[in-house]
Amino acid sequence: MGLLKKVRNRSIGIRRDRGEDIDHLCDWAARRTGVEAFVEPETMLTQLTVLLVDAEGAWTRRRVSGPGSARKLGRDLRMPVYDVLKVGYPRRMRDHDARQRILRERARRRDLEN
DSSP, X not given: OOHHHHHHHHHTTXXXXXXXXXXXHHXXXXXXXXXXXXXXXXXXXXXXXXXXXXXXXXXXXXXXXXXXXXXXXXXXXXXXXXXXXXXXXXXXXXXXXXXXXXXXXXXXXXXXXX
16 A cells, blocks of 8 residues: 555544454453454544443443444344443443452452561
8 A cells, every 4th residue: 555545544533453353352242252342433542442342340441444244244243232331331340350450459459578
């Protein structure tokens, strides 16, 4: 791709999926059960992202080029895809994060005692 085309694509907001982002999402989902995808909107600070959440609440997030890419990923991996603005974040994800915070704090306290 020539420099001019790169500049032109960037200036109008076109972004192709980076292969490593999609590979990460596919690998992550393959190692887990009950995975669902949540499309997060583009903001002033971040590009459009897909958040994968497994049955235990563990999650990963990567950028995608657009909502169509997120839907295609869901079809390819046979998982439901939700719009986070419509359905919100799953409770199990928040619970998982809270458990991880508690475990990190306990580990920190143990390290201080030793």
